[in-house]
Every structure is written in structure tokens, then in C-alpha cells.
Amino acid sequence: xxxQGYHLRRATRTANPMGGLALLNRRTRAxxxxxxxxDLGLAYLGALxxxxxxxxxxxxxxxxxxxxxxxxxxxxxxxxxxxxQVINLGQDALLRVRAHAQKTGEWTLGIHAxxxxxxxxxxxxxxxxxxxxxxxxxxxxxxxxxDAGQHL
Numbered sequence: 553x554x555x556q557g558y559h560l561r562r563a564t565r566t567a568n569p570m571g572g573l574a575l576l577n578r579r580t581r582a583x584x585x586x587x588x589x590x591d592l593g594l595a596y597l598g599a600l601x602x603x604x605x606x607x608x609x610x611x612x613x614x615x616x617x618x619x620x621x622x623x624x625x626x627x628x629x630x631x632x633x634x635x636x637q638v639i640n641l642g643q644d645a646l647l648r649v650r651a652h653a654q655k656t657g658e659w660t661l662g663i664h665a666x667x668x669x670x671x672x673x674x675x676x677x678x679x680x681x682x683x684x685x686x687x688x689x690x691x692x693x694x695x696x697x698x699d700a701g702q703h704l
Contacts, residue, residue, distance in 0.1 A: 595619065596672060600661075603649075608659030616668070617646055618694060623675040625690040631682045635674040642671025 599615035602608055620642050627636040645664035653659045661668055679687070 596675070600669070600672060603659060603661045604665055606660060608653075608661070610653070610659060613646070613650060613653070613659055616672075617643075619675060620646060620668075620671055621694045621697075622687070622690045623671065623678055625693045626678050626682055626686060629686060629690065631686055632674070632678045635678065638674050639671050641667045645671075 595615055596619040599612040599619075602612045603616065620639060623639045624636070624643065627633045627639055645661075645667040649659070649661055649664050649668075652662065682690075
């Protein structure tokens with residue numbers, strides 16, 4: 553009789569798909585920990601800083617647009633829906649930033665910085681309230697809307 557190696561024992565333990573699903577659900581039905589919040593925040597806060605300090609690019613703008621779209625979808629899903637108006641104002645401001653950049657070639661927040669910063673302060677609070685599964689669903693929804701031709 554052959555000894556069971558690590559891979560065979562591991563495969564046997566995870567062969568039950570419902571057991572794996574339950575484990576995934578337990579992991580995703582929890583709020584983000586501090587490290588995860590920091591990592592998510594680094595992307596949009598770095599982009600925000602770049603856009604406000606004169607180092608703005610279309611890539612940084614796209615990072616902000618993706619993040620604000622996630623904020624909108626989270627609000628639509630019921631995660632702090634009271635902030636939807638602030639998020640919409642931030643989205644409108646980002647659209648104006650893009651229109652200005654397309655005319656001048658300068659990717660800067662300019663007079664729209666306040667509205668955008670308010671939206672991202674709200675989004676930071678929203679991420680603290682949301683479950684991992686909600687954030688994953690929101691990201692998937694943003695990508696499906698983009699694939700369907702809906703853009704910020």
C-alpha cells in the first residue's frame with residue numbers, strides 16, 4: 553500500500569465543493585483587515601497624490617475612475633448608500649478633469665480636487681464597512697459594465 557503524500561491528503565480534504573465554498577464564504581463575509589484596507593487605499597491615494605502634485609497621467613486618472621466606480625457600485629449594493637450623491641459629484645468632477653486633459657494635455661485635478669477628495673474620503677469609510685465579498689462583486693460589476701460599453 554502506497555503512503556499518502558501531502559498532495560493526495562490535501563486533495564481529499566478539499567474534494568467537497570460545499571466545504572470549500574463555506575470556507576470561502578467565511579473569508580469573504582468579513583470586513584477587510586488593516587493591511588487590506590491600506591493596500592486598496594494605496595492605489596487610489598497614490599493616484600490622487602500624483603494628480604494633485606502635477607504628476608498626473610491618464611493611467612492615474614483611470615485608477616481614480618475605477619475606484620470611484622467601485623464606490624458607486626458599493627453604494628448601489630447598499631454599502632453606505634447615503635453617499636451616492638457625493639460619489640456622483642466626484643464622478644462628474646473626474647469627467648471634467650478628463651475633458652480638460654483631452655484639450656490641454658494636462659492631467660491635473662485643478663478646481664475639481666475638493667469634490668474628488670470628498671468622494672474618496674467617503675470611499676475610504678465605505679471600504680471599512682464593506683465585506684470582502686461585496687468589494688469583489690463590486691469590482692466584477694465595474695468590469696462587466698466596462699465590457700458592456702458603459703464608461704465613466
